[in-house]
Amino acid sequence: MKTIQSRLLIMLLLFIILPYFLSMLLIYRQTRENVEQHELENSREQIGQASEDLEQYFDDIVNLPYILYRNPDLFMIFEKGFESSLYLNQLEIYKGMTTFYLMRNEIRQVRLYIEEGKNSFTVYNAMISARKRQPDLLKQASIQKLIKSDSNFLIEPPHQIENYNDTAIIPPSDKTMVLTIHHKILDALSKEFLGIITIDINLDKFARISNHFIQKNKESVLLSDSEGHVIYASDEAMIGKAVPAELKKKINQSAAGALFSNGDIIFSRTLSEPLNQWHFVKITSSKFLFSDVRKTAYTNIIVGVIVGVLGVIMIAIISYKITRPIKLLSRKVLSIEGGNMNAPFDDKREDEIGNLEKHIKEMMSRINRHIDREYKLEIENRKNQHRALKSQINPHFLYNSLQSIGAVALFSESPRVYQLVVSLSKMMRYAIRVDQQATVRSEVDYVRAYLNLQEERFQTDFSYSIDIPEDILDISVPSMILQPLVENFFKHCYEEGFEQAHLRIYGEVRGEYLNLVVENNGRSMTSDELAALKNKIYTPAYEGNYSPQHIGLKNIHDRLVLNYDPTAGILLDSMQGQGFSVKLVIPFYLKEE
CATH class of the missing domain: 3.30.450.20 (PAS domain)
Structure with missing residues (x-):
């Protein structure tokens, strides 16, 4: 038989020596192509990011003149002209244009042209020029193109900065290359042309x-x-x-x-x-x-040669290190098969074998706990059966005693007492066969006898209805599954002040399931209370958070699941705060043997 060690030795030799010769032929080309694609993708991402930054920057610059619309005093000069109030308008022009100029470091010059009066002002180095009339400004080609276009701005190609107002404000030594942006100033409502603001910005931001x-x-x-x-x-x-x-x-x-x-x-x-x-x-x-690509390819070839040599040397060591713990683990599994449920496992290793031993140890611990739990459940079940036998009384003796009381009632001409005794007698007779199968009809009869006793107890006509179709009355069901639900109505609803509540009992067939429903329109539950009740009912008895409260509902649910399958049981509903409903779900396709 071939051992794992010998097979691993052969595989390591094949996957190191043969790929070594092939890699000498393929590694350079493959690595070059991969690195080329990686570099190309990086360049695409870089140019994409730079493009987005440029678009965002220009969007900020071309929309900068809209700030002037927020200055009502400056905007009024565009509407009425500079001559309307020379002193005040001169101050407002100085303040507004200087503030606008200082908003961005890359702004080198700003020209403000007011159509009303054909006046223009220039700001350079935070200094404003004197007012100058420029009636021919709108005849310039770039300005004409802007006025005729639907756009509010126009960008001219870079050029050397020029003196717009022919004043001494710009020194001849300033040869800065600037980009010029012309922006139309319009009346917000009438769209009337009011003027133009021209901005010269340097190219430093573009360069960065x-x-x-x-x-x-x-x-x-x-x-x-x-x-x-x-x-x-x-x-x-x-x-x-x-x-x-x-x-x-x-x-x-x-x-x-x-x-x-x-x-x-x-x-x-x-x-x-x-x-x-x-x-x-x-x-x-x-x-x-591709210089780095070539270097990487040559490096990979050298590394491949070194790794190949080292791989051959380390084959024996690696195979021994891997197969030895596998053999030890195999012996431990065989000891478990022989009945040693407490075989020691080394869960301190930090490799894959250690993880495997840790998981097997946890699995064996769960198996041992499960065996222990099943043993304890069996003991508890026998104790419950013993307590049940001790708590039983002779039901036939009680039944015969009730028959004697009924005869005395008839002899004493008390028919109502006789009817109550008969109802109680029926309940006692039905209770004798509590562990046997019943029918829907017998369950309904038992509930009617119980309701008859409750009518006499409360001396009032409480409201209830029983609507069970005739075709489902003979269906076989576990006994004592309806009466505890009706009893809960009196305990948790009627006796707590909801005397006008209506109790409804009905049944229906849905697909392969029989549904028996007991509901009332009296007391309901909050969502938190309903969730807590479901948790208590659906919690298995052997779990630590099991609660003995609501034992009646839980007993019915557990019996249905035990007699049929997990699709059977009870469903609870608070009816959106308008009452409470309990539905018994009983499948047809799986009956108790």
Whole structure:
């Protein structure tokens, strides 16, 4: 017989030596492809994150002028013109434009043009210029394009900062490249054109967002607008110029993914509002991208050789370490089969064998507890039977005594007393056969006798109804399952002040089940009380939280489950606070032997 140790030795040899020769041929190519895909996916995620940051940044910038609508005094100048109150308007213009200029660090210049009066003001370095009339401002091409468009803003390509009002406010030494955003000011209700605010921002924020995801001198980025102008590029010489035709063609081809061209990999993404049809491009040298791939492949080959050699050396040690505890565990299992239920198991090991021994030890502990519990239940069952025998009295003696009392009642012309004695006698006779099978008819007759006695006891006509179809009266059921439910009605409802409550007993057949229902419209239960009652009734008697309360309901439930199967039993319902219902569910397909 082949042992596990010999089989494991053969498998280890096959899975180390043969794969070693194959790995020499395949590992470089496979590793290269996997790492390439990983790097490409990382680049896609990076360009996607940078694109989202750019879209969010531009959305903040182009919506910045809407803050002016919150300044009613400044907005009134747009509506009535600057000349309406020169002194006050000059103060408000100074305060409003200076505040707006200082809101973002990247703002280099702000121009405010008021259509009423054709006046404009410029803020540079937190200094406001003198008022200047510019009646020809709206004739500029970019302004004309903005006025005719449905959009409220227009973005011009980057250019060197210029002096809008031809004042000495901007020094000649300032050669900063800025991006210009023109924004229309409209009346909120009439949409009347009131003026234009022009914002010049530097490109530092673009550089930080774009260069955050690239490695300097190894990768480059480019941001172009919908008309093909370079908004920002790692090569500063390209900023503000048109994208070269050859590069523009490659950008359009790479819009759906990566494009490999002349040793470079071009990733392109088309941006959405407010940068609709803009392109953000990342260009990566393939030599840089795949340098780590080659290093990883060579490293894997070297490691594979080392691991192969070490694997052959360690085969004997590994096989011995694995098979020895398996053999010991096998001997312990054989001792259990021989009857040793307390075989020792080592559950201190931290490997798979240790976990297996721990689980077997727990299983044996549960089996021993189960055997012990069944033994105790058998002892308890015998004690209960003994107590039941001791508590019995001779029912035939009581029955004969009741017959004698009934005869005396008739002789004394007391027919009502005779009827009560007959009812009690029927109940006693039925109680003699409590452990035998009964029928629905006999159960109903027993309940009627009980209700007859209760009518005499309370001397009132309480309300009840019994609606049992004729076709189910002869169905066999366990005895004494209805009367305890009716008795609970008097104990927990009628005697506690619900004298107007109606007791209803009815039966029906649903599929393969007989349902007998006892319900009333008097006292009900809260959801917490109902949950607690169900827990007591459905809890097995041998569990620690078993409660002797509600023994009648629990006894009926346990008898039905014992006589049939777990689908039988009782169902409780608080009737949404309008009463209480107990349903007995009795299957047809499995009867007591």
